[in-house]
Amino acid sequence: xxxxxxxxxxxxxxxxxxxxxxxxxxxxxxxxxxxxxxxxxxxxxxxxxxxxxxxxxxxxxxxxxxxxxxxxxxxxxxxxxxxxxxxxxxxxxxxxxxxxxxxxxxxxxxxxxxxxxxxxxxxxxxxxxxxxxxxxxxxxxxxxxxxxxxxxxxxxxxxxxxxxxxxxxxxxxxxxxxxxxxxxxxxxxxxxxxxxxxxxxxxxxxxxxxxxxxxxxxxxxxxxxxxxxxxxx
Amino acid sequence: xxxxxxxxxxxxxxxxxxxxxxxxxxxxxxxxxxxxxxxxxxxxxxxxxxxxxxxxxxxxxxxxxxxxxxxxxxxxxxxxxxxxxxxxxxxxxxxxxxxxxxxxxxxxxxxxxxxxxxxxxxxxxxxxxxxxxxxxxxxxxxxxxxxxxxxxxxxxxxxxxxxxxxxxxxxxxxxxxxxxxxxxxxxxxxxxxxxxxxxxxxxxxxxxxxxxxxxxxxxxxxxxxxxxxxxxx
Numbered sequence: 001x002x003x004x005x006x007x008x009x010x011x012x013x014x015x016x017x018x019x020x021x022x023x024x025x026x027x028x029x030x031x032x033x034x035x036x037x038x039x040x041x042x043x044x045x046x047x048x049x050x051x052x053x054x055x056x057x058x059x060x061x062x063x064x065x066x067x068x069x070x071x072x073x074x075x076x077x078x079x080x081x082x083x084x085x086x087x088x089x090x091x092x093x094x095x096x097x098x099x100x101x102x103x104x105x106x107x108x109x110x111x112x113x114x115x116x117x118x119x120x121x122x123x124x125x126x127x128x129x130x131x132x133x134x135x136x137x138x139x140x141x142x143x144x145x146x147x148x149x150x151x152x153x154x155x156x157x158x159x160x161x162x163x164x165x166x167x168x169x170x171x172x173x174x175x176x177x178x179x180x181x182x183x184x185x186x187x188x189x190x191x192x193x194x195x196x197x198x199x200x201x202x203x204x205x206x207x208x209x210x211x212x213x214x215x216x217x218x219x220x221x222x223x224x225x226x227x228x229x230x231x232x233x
Numbered sequence: 234x235x236x237x238x239x240x241x242x243x244x245x246x247x248x249x250x251x252x253x254x255x256x257x258x259x260x261x262x263x264x265x266x267x268x269x270x271x272x273x274x275x276x277x278x279x280x281x282x283x284x285x286x287x288x289x290x291x292x293x294x295x296x297x298x299x300x301x302x303x304x305x306x307x308x309x310x311x312x313x314x315x316x317x318x319x320x321x322x323x324x325x326x327x328x329x330x331x332x333x334x335x336x337x338x339x340x341x342x343x344x345x346x347x348x349x350x351x352x353x354x355x356x357x358x359x360x361x362x363x364x365x366x367x368x369x370x371x372x373x374x375x376x377x378x379x380x381x382x383x384x385x386x387x388x389x390x391x392x393x394x395x396x397x398x399x400x401x402x403x404x405x406x407x408x409x410x411x412x413x414x415x416x417x418x419x420x421x422x423x424x425x426x427x428x429x430x431x432x433x434x435x436x437x438x439x440x441x442x443x444x445x446x447x448x449x450x451x452x453x454x455x456x457x458x459x460x461x462x463x464x465x466x
Contacts, residue, residue, distance in 0.1 A: 087321065088320065088323055090324035091321065091327075093327060093400070094326060094327035094415075100396035100400045101334060101396035103395075104395025104398075104399060105395060163333035163337055163338070164333075166333040167329060175322070175323060175326055176322040177322070182327075
């Protein structure tokens with residue numbers, strides 16, 4: 001079995017894609033070893049047949065699979081004897097709902113504060129692309145202006161984290177007593193922030209912090225051992 | 234088997250408790266017939282041994298069980314041959330997360346707009362209690378003032394509905410292709426609104442509307458057949 005995955009890399013080995021983090025945790029959850037192939041933004045187009053525009057991409061015995069959801073479902077099918085990511089439709093629906101909540105309420109609120117740091121932590125050959133594409137996404141606002149307005153978004157993020165905060169005050173993980181894909185989806189957002197954002201996102205007594213620590217500790221400290229700001233020790 | 238449940242009732246047979254709606258759908262999901270015992274707010278203290286402060290309360294062969302979550306879990310245990318509400322820990326965690334999201338983001342935003350109508354649709358003997366307890370909850374604001382400020386909250390509710398809107402644009406129900414407790418939890422909030430709030434909560438083209446219609450149609454139109462404003466036909 002030859003298993004590899006292409007992982008977005010910035011400066012100094014920083015892993016900058018929340019979606020790649022999901023795949024990394026998915027592989028670890030299943031106990032699957034994969035060769036990691038780090039790529040910068042501008043190298044994505046050289047993966048496989050050149051049709052991929054995003055990472056992660058999984059390579060399994062010559063097959064290429066893109067998109068973190070498709071990869072997770074593929075892994076469950078291709079390795080039926082390993083711990084399932086989606087043991088039921090409810091597990092899949094739950095993780096999807098968590099992503100919908102992140103995208104409509106959390107990620108969007110964080111983005112202005114983060115985006116300049118995404119640029120600054122990208123490889124130098126990728127920075128022009130990041131600036132151009134992200135400033136277009138921001139409706140023409142410069143990265144610098146977005147960063148200045150970031151504080152308001154972080155306030156909104158903090159309020160939007162209510163359901164996560166409340167759920168993981170009741171059980172150690174979003175999936176209950178054991179971590180699951182709902183946890184990986186939510187944590188991937190903060191793994192991304194940890195890689196590039198030098199300031200604290202949470203108050204010291206926020207219940208989100210011990211939950212994030214628990215995720216960082218999983219699978220031989222998979223998350224913690226990756227380069228990032230050591231804000232949550 | 235003697236099965237009954239105490240259901241909060243307002244004027245004209247209106248069913249005013251989101252938590253009772255969850256139990257009603259839970260029973261229907263399992264195909265269990267129960268005698269419905271309607272009670273007004275002030276009659277709750279006369280249920281069973283007089284220790285209950287909220288409904289729903291389930292009565293099963295002389296046992297009384299309060300709290301909609303405890304009732305749902307009890308029903309799964311007591312009737313193992315019926316369709317489970319929580320076939321897995323993921324199904325339970327998902328429904329819990331949906332409640333956390335509702336409570337931290339949706340319900341609180343709706344409350345000011347709704348609360349005067351809760352009062353107006355309660356039985357006359359319950360209205361003094363509603364006014365006193367709810368105005369205390371509102372930090373001393375009158376029901377009338379809360380209603381005036383309600384529009385802002387409904388705007389926030391609309392934004393907060395993002396994850397529901399997005400998930401049920403992908404699959405017919407929050408639980409996927411079939412309805413489950415995550416759907417009942419979310420829909421119970423709007424069943425409550427339907428019973429007492431005379432105005433539309435959603436734009437005509439909001440994907441929330443066809444989802445809510447699907448829930449209203451379930452189990453021989455359990456939701457639709459209950460007295461309420463016929464806003465979503």
